Amino acid sequence: MRKTPKQERSRQMIDTLIDATARCIIEKGLDFTTTSRIAELANVSVGSLYQYFSSKEALIEALMNNMASDIGKGLQRLPISETSTLRDLVTGAIHYGFTMLNSRNGLYLELARNWHRLPTDKVANALQQHFLELSRIYFLKYYREYPIENLEVRIFIIVNSTIFTMVRLISQENSMWREEDVENGLIEMILAYLQTKTTAA
Amino acid sequence: MRKTPKQERSRQMIDTLIDATARCIIEKGLDFTTTSRIAELANVSVGSLYQYFSSKEALIEALMNNMASDIGKGLQRLPISETSTLRDLVTGAIHYGFTMLNSRNGLYLELARNWHRLPTDKVANALQQHFLELSRIYFLKYYREYPIENLEVRIFIIVNSTIFTMVRLISQENSMWREEDVENGLIEMILAYLQTKTTAA
Amino acid sequence: MRKTPKQERSRQMIDTLIDATARCIIEKGLDFTTTSRIAELANVSVGSLYQYFSSKEALIEALMNNMASDIGKGLQRLPISETSTLRDLVTGAIHYGFTMLNSRNGLYLELARNWHRLPTDKVANALQQHFLELSRIYFLKYYREYPIENLEVRIFIIVNSTIFTMVRLISQENSMWREEDVENGLIEMILAYLQTKTTAA
Amino acid sequence: MRKTPKQERSRQMIDTLIDATARCIIEKGLDFTTTSRIAELANVSVGSLYQYFSSKEALIEALMNNMASDIGKGLQRLPISETSTLRDLVTGAIHYGFTMLNSRNGLYLELARNWHRLPTDKVANALQQHFLELSRIYFLKYYREYPIENLEVRIFIIVNSTIFTMVRLISQENSMWREEDVENGLIEMILAYLQTKTTAA
DNA sequence: AATGAATGAGACTTCATTCAT
DNA sequence: AATGAATGAAGTCTCATTCAT
Numbered sequence: 033m034r035k036t037p038k039q040e041r042s043r044q045m046i047d048t049l050i051d052a053t054a055r056c057i058i059e060k061g062l063d064f065t066t067t068s069r070i071a072e073l074a075n076v077s078v079g080s081l082y083q084y085f086s087s088k089e090a091l092i093e094a095l096m097n098n099m100a101s102d103i104g105k106g107l108q109r110l111p112i113s114e115t116s117t118l119r120d121l122v123t124g125a126i127h128y129g130f131t132m133l134n135s136r137n138g139l140y141l142e143l144a145r146n147w148h149r150l151p152t153d154k155v156a157n158a159l160q161q162h163f164l165e166l167s168r169i170y171f172l173k174y175y176r177e178y179p180i181e182n183l184e185v186r187i188f189i190i191v192n193s194t195i196f197t198m199v200r201l202i203s204q205e206n207s208m209w210r211e212e213d214v215e216n217g218l219i220e221m222i223l224a225y226l227q228t229k230t231t232a233a
Numbered sequence: 234m235r236k237t238p239k240q241e242r243s244r245q246m247i248d249t250l251i252d253a254t255a256r257c258i259i260e261k262g263l264d265f266t267t268t269s270r271i272a273e274l275a276n277v278s279v280g281s282l283y284q285y286f287s288s289k290e291a292l293i294e295a296l297m298n299n300m301a302s303d304i305g306k307g308l309q310r311l312p313i314s315e316t317s318t319l320r321d322l323v324t325g326a327i328h329y330g331f332t333m334l335n336s337r338n339g340l341y342l343e344l345a346r347n348w349h350r351l352p353t354d355k356v357a358n359a360l361q362q363h364f365l366e367l368s369r370i371y372f373l374k375y376y377r378e379y380p381i382e383n384l385e386v387r388i389f390i391i392v393n394s395t396i397f398t399m400v401r402l403i404s405q406e407n408s409m410w411r412e413e414d415v416e417n418g419l420i421e422m423i424l425a426y427l428q429t430k431t432t433a434a
Numbered sequence: 435m436r437k438t439p440k441q442e443r444s445r446q447m448i449d450t451l452i453d454a455t456a457r458c459i460i461e462k463g464l465d466f467t468t469t470s471r472i473a474e475l476a477n478v479s480v481g482s483l484y485q486y487f488s489s490k491e492a493l494i495e496a497l498m499n500n501m502a503s504d505i506g507k508g509l510q511r512l513p514i515s516e517t518s519t520l521r522d523l524v525t526g527a528i529h530y531g532f533t534m535l536n537s538r539n540g541l542y543l544e545l546a547r548n549w550h551r552l553p554t555d556k557v558a559n560a561l562q563q564h565f566l567e568l569s570r571i572y573f574l575k576y577y578r579e580y581p582i583e584n585l586e587v588r589i590f591i592i593v594n595s596t597i598f599t600m601v602r603l604i605s606q607e608n609s610m611w612r613e614e615d616v617e618n619g620l621i622e623m624i625l626a627y628l629q630t631k632t633t634a635a
Numbered sequence: 636m637r638k639t640p641k642q643e644r645s646r647q648m649i650d651t652l653i654d655a656t657a658r659c660i661i662e663k664g665l666d667f668t669t670t671s672r673i674a675e676l677a678n679v680s681v682g683s684l685y686q687y688f689s690s691k692e693a694l695i696e697a698l699m700n701n702m703a704s705d706i707g708k709g710l711q712r713l714p715i716s717e718t719s720t721l722r723d724l725v726t727g728a729i730h731y732g733f734t735m736l737n738s739r740n741g742l743y744l745e746l747a748r749n750w751h752r753l754p755t756d757k758v759a760n761a762l763q764q765h766f767l768e769l770s771r772i773y774f775l776k777y778y779r780e781y782p783i784e785n786l787e788v789r790i791f792i793i794v795n796s797t798i799f800t801m802v803r804l805i806s807q808e809n810s811m812w813r814e815e816d817v818e819n820g821l822i823e824m825i826l827a828y829l830q831t832k833t834t835a836a
Numbered sequence: 837a838a839t840g841a842a843t844g845a846g847a848c849t850t851c852a853t854t855c856a857t
Numbered sequence: 858a859a860t861g862a863a864t865g866a867a868g869t870c871t872c873a874t875t876c877a878t
Contacts, residue, residue: 045841063350066868077843082870084841145349148404149264156401182418185410189418192401193394200357200393203349209386217383217390217426224425225418268852269861278860279853289852465752469873470840479839480874490873550748550806551666558803584820587812591820594803595796602759602795605751611788619785619792619828626827627820648862670848680864685849687862 046084048074050095057095058137062146067091093151099140100158103132107162112170121170122222125163126194126215133198144199156191163187180226190222247285249275251296258296259338263347268292294352300341301359304333308363313371322371323423326364327395327416334399345400357392364388381427391423448486450476452497459497460539464548469493495553501542502560505534509564514572523572524624527565528596528617535600546601558593565589582628592624649687651677653698660698661740665749670694696754702743703761706735710765715773724773725825728766729797729818736801747802759794766790783829793825 052074056065067088071078085091110124133141143150164187171180180186201207201214253275257266268289272279286292311325334342344351365388372381381387402408402415454476458467469490473480487493512526535543545552566589573582582588603609603616655677659668670691674681688694713727736744746753767790774783783789804810804817 042841067870068868078870079844079872080842086870088869148346182414185414185418188402188410189394189398189415189422192398193390193422196397197390197393201389209389213383213386214390217386220429221390221394221422221426224429225422228421228425267850272861279862280855280860281858283853284858468871473840480841481839481876482837484874485837547751584816587816587820590804590812591796591800591817591824594800595792595824598799599792599795603791611791615785615788616792619788622831623792623796623824623828626831627824630823630827645862669846671846681849682851682864683862691848 042084045076045080046094048076049081049084049091050098052076053091053095054136054139057142058139062142062149089151096143096151096155099143100155103155104158104162106132107166110166112166116170118170118226119219119223121166122219122226125166126218126222129194129198130211130215133195133202138202141199141202144195145203159195160187160191163191181229186225190225194218194222243285246277246281247295249277250282250285250292251299253277254292254296255337255340258343259340263343263350290352294355297344297352297356300344301356304356305359305363307333308360308367311367313367317371319371319427320420320424322367323420323427326367327419327423330395330399331412331416334396334403342400342403345396346404360396361388361392364392382430387426391426395419395423444486447478447482448496450478451483451486451493452500454478455493455497456538456541459544460541464544464551491553495556498545498553498557501545502557505557506560506564508534509561509568512568514568518572520572520628521621521625523568524621524628527568528620528624531596531600532613532617535597535604540604543601543604546597547605561597562589562593565593583631588627592627596620596624645687648679648683649697651679652684652687652694653701655679656694656698657739657742660745661742665745665752692754699746699754699758702746703758706758707761707765709735710769713769715769719773721773721829722822722826724769725822725829728769729821729825732797732801733814733818736798736805741805744802744805747798748806762798763790763794766794784832789828793828797821797825 049070052070053065055073056070060069067081068078070091071081074081081091085094106128107125110121110128112121112124116124133144143155147156164184167180167183167187171183197214197218201209201211250271253271254266256274257271261270268282269279271292272282275282282292286295307329308326311322311329313322313325317325334345344356348357365385368381368384368388372384398415398419402410402412451472454472454474455467457475458472462471469483470480472493473483476483483493487496508530509527512530514523514526518526535546545557549558566586569582569585569589573585599616599620603611603613652673655673656668658676659673663672670684671681673694674684677684684694688697709731710728713724713731715724715727736747746758750759767787770783770786770790774786800817800821804812804814
């Protein structure tokens with residue numbers, strides 16, 4: 033029995049367009065990502081683009097959603113074994129972050145740079161949510177004796193701190209700092225912070 | 234000896250234009266800051282604008298430089314007495330950061346949001362430099378027994394972590410977190426991090 | 435003898451499309467009547483639409499022809515008895531006009547508004563022709579003693595005067611005039627005009 | 636003392652653009668009147684067009700206002716002497732109407748054809764108002780013994796009847812009727828109508 | 837025959853920058 | 858020096874029509 037070709041083709045066109053958008057952002061930067069350039073990169077007419085996405089924004093939003101889901105999947109694949117220490121966990125997550133930002137030829141980097149003009153909320157929330165769950169699971173499992181207070185706020189601070197420190201680092205042409213050092217620094221900072229007891233407010 | 238009126242006028246014109254740019258960014262946001270609006274706010278013609286600044290970018294760069302110098306001056310005014318603990322110092326700096334981002338009707342906030350499209354380097358570098366010096370002085374003075382390793386990298390991480398966590402917090406319409414909690418969290422994180430010894434790489 | 439199914443289907447498809455066009459014009463107005471919307475309303479593909487009509491214009495022309503024939507049929511059903519006065523006749527016709535323009539949810543109103551961009555000629559001519567015949571019959575029957583001069587021109591004037599006065603009246607959101615008053619006014623005007631002898635040119 | 640050249644130039648540009656709009660409508664018809672064509676006809680860049688008119692609609696509205704004021708001025712110049720009969724008055728007005736619709740190479744004709752898509756209200760109201768005043772003055776002066784009832788409604792009917800009968804006549808390629816005959820017919824109709832007493836409602 | 841995805845010309849509008857006055 | 862009118866490339870989006878399946 034044949035698969036439904038319509039939806040197949042639709043799905044493919046949608047993916048092609050989102051992919052073209054990604055490539056355009058990578059090649060030209062978000063500021064020079066235009067609907068006609070996207071269509072051109074997709075080897076498709078502008079009209080087609082608008083048959084599948086009601087606006088440039090919708091297209092970028094779709095890309096962001098893909099991104100959110102990618103990141104989510106990646107996070108779930110992070111290895112957490114019984115012998116994982118908190119340091120292992122944090123190191124893994126930080127590493128994952130750098131991998132992400134350097135992946136796809138800097139696509140995520142450029143999106144992160146422009147977070148304010150983009151429908152970032154979904155991605156950011158997803159990210160925070162994922163880390164929150166990850167942390168909860170971890171702390172419930174292995175740190176029952178050290179319940180973390182204010183976990184949400186801490187995750188918020190850590191996630192944002194990490195992302196933007198990374199983005200800034202990678203964005204610098206000739207950085208004065210080695211990626212390795214910053215990576216280690218972030219790990220230390222996060223670990224130190226997580227092991228802190230909240231002071232009485 | 235007469236003052237050189239030309240340069241006086243120039244200086245004044247330049248300041249007026251930079252100020253108009255700031256007001257425009259505050260009122261309309263960076264995306265809707267156009268050269269003609271700037272000129273209009275400065276009560277000056279667009280032509281004049283281009284007599285003093287070769288491009289919109291140049292104008293914004295000047296604004297950024299002013300900003301950098303403002304921030305520098307502010308930092309130098311941070312009170313550090315002999316009795317200041319490290320916590321006092323960090324608390325003061327974080328507070329200063331929030332004050333800055335909320336000052337000038339959100340001008341710095343908007344600029345920080347759009348850092349990637351702006352000539353941020355100078356500001357960021359200035360900021361980092363200032364904090365570096367501040368820290369050096371502090372640690373040399375009171376912590377001679379605890380020499381901080383990798384101070385530059387740590388400052389880089391801390392400054393970026395702080396700025397963007399704050400920006401993200403302030404940018405959220407109805408934030409899920411109280412400013413106070415985030416402020417405290419940042420302070421704890423930074424303090425914990427600074428008191429960490431670098432692990433052997 | 436079997437009916438020819440092809441032609442049956444054709445006829446039905448054609449009618450469906452014309453009907454969809456009418457519905458689209460009613461719902462969206464002529465300016466927002468697009469081929470794809472028509473096809474959608476007809477539960478048919480755009481491609482099929484073009485199998486039956488060579489262009490959007492052809493489709494609308496067909497609708498106009500249907501309209502002409504509808505109006506013609508309606509006019510023939512206007513009651514003219516032996517005891518009808520001229521006033522009865524005119525009143526009936528004016529009433530018919532208003533009924534028409536308000537019928538089909540304003541379809542004819544919208545078409546009349548846009549007469550210039552449409553192949554109006556057929557409809558207008560049909561209308562004029564019908565009224566001409568109606569008048570001829572009437573005057574021949576009952577007014578033999580008052581032969582109307584220049585009947586064609588008079589009908590032309592009356593028909594156009596009536597249609598557009600009505601269209602303008604109905605199109606006004608909050609008309610300053612009651613429909614009843616305009617209706618009576620038109621009747622008076624037409625009656626007065628028909629009872630006029632042509633002055634020597 | 637020099638005239639203010641700015642306003643001079645502005646005024647001239649505005650007039651040029653409105654004039655170009657008029658020419659474009661005349662040459663291409665309203666449907667093919669585009670902002671770039673207008674700019675081209677005005678020997679001006681599109682940008683300039685938008686410096687003076689915020690949108691295509693604004694430009695067309697300005698043209699309509701000019702039209703309204705032209706028509707108003709023309710009406711005020713209609714000769715009404717003491718010896719004018721009602722027939723003289725009506726004849727003059729009808730004549731004026733035909734002159735108008737034929738003037739400016741059919742500009743007003745095309746605008747009248749497209750009344751429904753245009754900001755017609757101002758023009759139509761102006762026209763009705765002018766005729767109303769004209770009629771009031773006339774009837775007050777010379778027909779005190781025959782006060783016209785429902786003058787407003789009558790004027791509404793007459794103005795619309797006249798305009799569209801004319802527009803339809805002129806729009807026909809090879810009209811079946813001589814302009815003279817229709818003109819006379821309209822005059823007779825209007826005169827007959829105005830001399831009618833309103834029937835009790 | 838039917839489908840509907842694809843096309844692409846063309847519409848409106850913005851804004852950094854220039855240049856005649 | 859100052860002005861601000863003029864420029865025009867570039868951007869987003871629509872829709873009648875075609876054509877491969």
